[in-house]
Amino acid sequence: MSDATIAISEAGMTTLLQRAIDGPLAAHGSGAWGPFIADYDVSLRISGGIVQFPDPSLPPGPVVRLSEVVVQGTVVGSIGLDLARVLPQLCIPPFQVCVPIDFWGDQVCTPQYCVTWPTISIQIPVIVPPIGVSLDFAILPPYQDGDVWRVDLGAYPFSLNFDLTPSINAILDKAKQVVHDILGQIPLIGDLIDGLVDTVINGLKAVINTILGAIHDFIEALIRLVDVFSPTIHFHAFKLSANQKILPAGGPGDREVDLIIAALAAQVTTDKELLLTTDFA
Amino acid sequence: MDFLNSQQLTALDGYFHKFLADGDYRWGIGAVGTYTIHVKPKDPVHIPQQLTITLTYDRSGAYQPDQPQVEIYQNDWILWHAPNAAFSVPPYSILGSGSANFNSRALGVGDMFSHIFVQNGTYRYMVGGGTGGPQNGSIQVDPAPVPPPHAAKNVNVIDAAPPKPDPVQIVSGDTIVWVINKGSSFVINSAQ
Amino acid sequence: MGYTQGHSIYAALGQTGVQKFLHNVYSARPHYFNYASAGLGGGSVDIGLLPALPIPGSSSGIDFSLQFTEPVLSFFPAPTFPKLGPPVKDQFGLAITATICLVTGMQSLSPRVRDLYRRSKRALDTPTLQCADIKVLAVGGLTTQDSGTDKLIGLWAQAVDVSGTGNLDPLIAFILHQALNSLLAKLQFSVNNIAQGAFAIRLEDGPNIDGQQLEIWAGII
Numbered sequence: 001m002s003d004a005t006i007a008i009s010e011a012g013m014t015t016l017l018q019r020a021i022d023g024p025l026a027a028h029g030s031g032a033w034g035p036f037i038a039d040y041d042v043s044l045r046i047s048g049g050i051v052q053f054p055d056p057s058l059p060p061g062p063v064v065r066l067s068e069v070v071v072q073g074t075v076v077g078s079i080g081l082d083l084a085r086v087l088p089q090l091c092i093p094p095f096q097v098c099v100p101i102d103f104w105g106d107q108v109c110t111p112q113y114c115v116t117w118p119t120i121s122i123q124i125p126v127i128v129p130p131i132g133v134s135l136d137f138a139i140l141p142p143y144q145d146g147d148v149w150r151v152d153l154g155a156y157p158f159s160l161n162f163d164l165t166p167s168i169n170a171i172l173d174k175a176k177q178v179v180h181d182i183l184g185q186i187p188l189i190g191d192l193i194d195g196l197v198d199t200v201i202n203g204l205k206a207v208i209n210t211i212l213g214a215i216h217d218f219i220e221a222l223i224r225l226v227d228v229f230s231p232t233i234h235f236h237a238f239k240l241s242a243n244q245k246i247l248p249a250g251g252p253g254d255r256e257v258d259l260i261i262a263a264l265a266a267q268v269t270t271d272k273e274l275l276l277t278t279d280f281a
Numbered sequence: 282m283d284f285l286n287s288q289q290l291t292a293l294d295g296y297f298h299k300f301l302a303d304g305d306y307r308w309g310i311g312a313v314g315t316y317t318i319h320v321k322p323k324d325p326v327h328i329p330q331q332l333t334i335t336l337t338y339d340r341s342g343a344y345q346p347d348q349p350q351v352e353i354y355q356n357d358w359i360l361w362h363a364p365n366a367a368f369s370v371p372p373y374s375i376l377g378s379g380s381a382n383f384n385s386r387a388l389g390v391g392d393m394f395s396h397i398f399v400q401n402g403t404y405r406y407m408v409g410g411g412t413g414g415p416q417n418g419s420i421q422v423d424p425a426p427v428p429p430p431h432a433a434k435n436v437n438v439i440d441a442a443p444p445k446p447d448p449v450q451i452v453s454g455d456t457i458v459w460v461i462n463k464g465s466s467f468v469i470n471s472a473q
Numbered sequence: 474m475g476y477t478q479g480h481s482i483y484a485a486l487g488q489t490g491v492q493k494f495l496h497n498v499y500s501a502r503p504h505y506f507n508y509a510s511a512g513l514g515g516g517s518v519d520i521g522l523l524p525a526l527p528i529p530g531s532s533s534g535i536d537f538s539l540q541f542t543e544p545v546l547s548f549f550p551a552p553t554f555p556k557l558g559p560p561v562k563d564q565f566g567l568a569i570t571a572t573i574c575l576v577t578g579m580q581s582l583s584p585r586v587r588d589l590y591r592r593s594k595r596a597l598d599t600p601t602l603q604c605a606d607i608k609v610l611a612v613g614g615l616t617t618q619d620s621g622t623d624k625l626i627g628l629w630a631q632a633v634d635v636s637g638t639g640n641l642d643p644l645i646a647f648i649l650h651q652a653l654n655s656l657l658a659k660l661q662f663s664v665n666n667i668a669q670g671a672f673a674i675r676l677e678d679g680p681n682i683d684g685q686q687l688e689i690w691a692g693i694i
Contacts, residue, residue: 001685003490005476005483006671012481015693016672091364092397092454093431096333101435101460104299104358104393105329110433110456111295111362113397238671246494246662247502253518255501259494261669271475273483278669280493 002277003259010272013051017066020235021046021228025073029218036207037080040215044073044128046226053272060136062268064153067134071162071223075126075215079175083117083182086203087196090115115186122178124171126212128219131162133229139274140234142264147242149264151276152234160220164212168205175204238276240264282402286470287394287459288386289372292363296375296385297393297458299329299358306379310336313378316349320380323355336363338370361385388438389465395433395458398422398451405472411464413441417472419448420457429454440464480677480690484667488548488685498660499543505656506543512536512576526575536576541656544569548685554610556634563682565628567611571649574604609649610634615680615687618661626680626687627661630654664689 008016025044030037049069056062096109137153144150179200227235240261247257260281269275283293290296300306306318332353336344344363353359361375375385387410388394398404404420418436433456437445440463449457459469476483486494499506508523509515513536516522525534547566553559560566578601611630618625633650635642667689668674674691681688 001487001489003487003493004667004669005485005487005686006668007476007483009475009477009479009481009483012477012693015481092399093429093456097431097433097456099433099435099458101393101458104297104460105331107331108297108358108393108458109331109333109360110395110458111333111360111397112364113293113399114364116365116367240669240671244666244669246666247498247660253502253504257494257498257501259490259497269475273475273477275476276671278490280490 003280004278006276006278007269008274008276010051010053013053013064013274014049016237017051017228018047018049021049021069021226025222025226027218027222029214031211031214036204036211038077038211040075040077040126042073042075042128042215042219042222044071044219044222046071046223053268053274055270056268057270063136063138063156064268064274065134065136066228067132069133069135070130071128071133071160071219072130073128075128075219077124077126077211077215079122079124079171079211080119081122081200081204082119083179083200084119086200087117088199090196118182120178120182122171122175124174126164126167126171126215128164129162129166131160133160133223135229137235139266139268142266142276144242144261145239148239149242149261150236151238151240151264151266153228153237154234155229155231157231158229160223162216162219164216165209168208168212171208172201172204176201240276240278244280282404282471283396283398283400284368284471285396285404285406286372286468287388288374288468288470290361290363290374290385291368291372292366293397293399295360295362295393295395295456295458297331297358297360297395298375298377298383298385299391300353300355300381301391302380303355304380306377308375308377308383310344310346310373310375313376316346317351318359318377318379319350319352320357321352321354327354329354329356329358331358331360333360333362336361336366336373338363338366344373386468387465388459388461388467388469390461390463392461392467393458394469395456397454397456399453401453406469407472408438408444408459409468409470410466411438411440416441416443418444421448421450422455423450423452425452425454431455433458435460437462438464438467438469478678478690481693482668482672482674482691483688484669484674484691485686485688486667487687488546491548491687492546494662495544495546495660502659505659506541507538508540509538510534510536513538513574538572538574539652540572540574542570542572548682548687550685554612554634557610557612557632560612560682564612564614564631565682567613567628567630567653569609569611569653571607571609571652572604573607574602577601577603605637607638607645607649608636609646609653610636611650611653613657615682616661617676617680620663624664624676625661626664626667626689628657630657664691 027042030039052065091112091114098107098109100106101108136156140152142151179197224230244259249256262281263279265277300320303320303322308316335347377383408416438461503519504521508521510523510525545568549560551560551566611633613630616627616629630653633646635646638645664676673694679689
């Protein structure tokens with residue numbers, strides 16, 4: 001028999017883990033992709049989560065399973081685009097028109113007007129849809145760290161699958177609108193607008209995919225930094241003072257009475273509990 | 282309606298000058314400057330032709346020619362234009378001196394002014410200068426079919442007489458070239 | 474349901490753990506277990522002070538000491554004690570030995586040796602002690618007491634049996650029962666101690682004694 005026992009139910013563990021992950025994550029990034037420059041501000045909220053202790057005698061063995069964690073948020077971004085780097089040089093007339101003029105010559109070539117493409121800036125909100133995350137954690141062997149004993153959880157390597165592509169259409173619609181308006185202000189472009197907007201948007205699509213991919217990786221890296229989720233950072237689930245002070249020191253003759261933890265073991269039981277067993281010196 | 286003024290040249294305009302006298306000329310933008318034109322005496326083998334100088338408006342607030350020093354033959358002509366200038370930049374004018382002076386702000390024989398008409402509508406314009414007082418003209422610009430024809434039409438400016446032909450009908454994207462046949466110190470601008 | 478029985482936390486101190494606690498108290502606070510009158514060293518840091526036993530009809534007293542051994546605790550289910558019966562659920566058994574010593578006189582020396590030492594001021598009187606061991610068995614239960622937001626858990630002897638003092642057994646049992654409870658009252662510990670500081674808890678059920686464990690059920694604050 002152990003000197004002391006603590007058992008935590010799934011509900012108790014849920015409370016502890018929910019507290020650990022509750023809170024916003026924020027970060028900022030920027031990058032350049034071809035002719036596009038993008039800036040983004042990420043704000044994420046991680047919440048919820050239900051802990052289960054699956055039967056340790058079945059695969060995948062003794063784990064603490066955290067499911068139904070919801071990650072959601074917004075990325076407020078802006079894409080700056082130098083249209084001159086995407087659209088071809090457009091001149092009217094497309095080549096010099098040459099006419100004979102008496103007394104001057106046979107080939108008097110008239111000037112061209114070439115369109116100066118402006119730089120446009122598109123503000124885009126990217127909604128990060130609620131991402132459901134489910135993870136298994138291994139219970140690492142408890143160890144003494146200075147004056148505490150620690151029970152850590154380690155997350156099994158994972159990848160987050162969430163899809164930002166529904167945001168693409170919203171971004172492209174916004175971009176089309178902006179490009180259309182800007183190009184519409186350039187004289188003589190009227191009839192050509194649709195074709196030109198398509199050219200820009202097609203160029204934009206591939207880049208938007210790259211940008212969203214980068215945002216996805218960025219968000220995933222951000223979530224991993226939260227202790228609970230990171231495979232590389234151990235989540236400190238519990239710590240117990242190595243020196244348990246039971247009776248504090250009083251006057252002379254009343255020395256402090258301690259119990260010193262000599263050994264600590266942690267396991268998941270088939271009764272769906274996390275069991276910590278302690279032996280004192 | 283387009284901005285139309287031969288004294289204030291924009292990306293839609295062109296200024297032509299034919300060099301009837303050989304010699305060395307200097308020219309500049311807004312004032313005579315340090316750009317040079319060396320006009321060689323006419324050569325019977327050489328057919329008079331055009332040389333185009335393209336102006337670019339740079340960030341320091343000045344127009345820069347792509348060829349600051351050129352060499353041509355007598356009876357050749359030069360076209361100055363600024364095809365990439367945005368409509369927000371200031372307009373320009375070309376002034377030169379040498380064996381003969383030239384000035385885009387005061388057109389004479391040997392000068393032409395051209396404009397690419399972009400916006401549709403009926404343009405009533407005036408030819409000022411010369412000796413006979415202002416002359417009126419009219420250009421009708423219709424919407425361009427697809428594909429546009431990209432045509433150029435001449436209008437002759439004659440001292441103390443209306444421009445000819447008049448009225449002229451073109452489509453959007455076409456160019457009108459006003460050729461000074463007779464007289465001097467002409468200014469062409471819209472009458473509205 | 475396992476241990477937690479629908480609560481967030483189950484925490485328990487096993488009999489062996491509590492025994493270790495008692496051992497540590499015994500070492501750290503001897504004055505809980507050792508008492509004497511002044512003549513036998515009572516009143517020092519590690520020995521509680523008792524008044525000397527008065528001799529009726531005289532003005533002098535008899536120095537004496539009372540010493541307890543380290544108590545041996547057994548949680549339900551535990552072996553039975555004769556006369557007291559076995560501890561039932563939520564009860565513990567406790568075995569302790571009380572040793573009472575009386576100073577019965579000064580050790581005798583021959584008069585010739587006494588004369589030799591008369592000129593010396595050195596104390597040469599050593600007390601003669603007459604001691605008796607009394608085996609004490611007790612059966613008791615748990616007490617809880619609020620302490621701010623925390624709760625203190627204590628042990629309380631409900632019945633005491635003393636053997637070896639003949640007719641005096643019930644009388645000695647009564648005295649030692651009070652002494653035992655006053656000792657146990659000093660050994661209260663907090664509910665949070667049972668959770669070993671892993672998290673802050675709010676007691677929801679217990680404390681119980683069962684399966685040789687002192688058990689509580691709690692929610693996480």
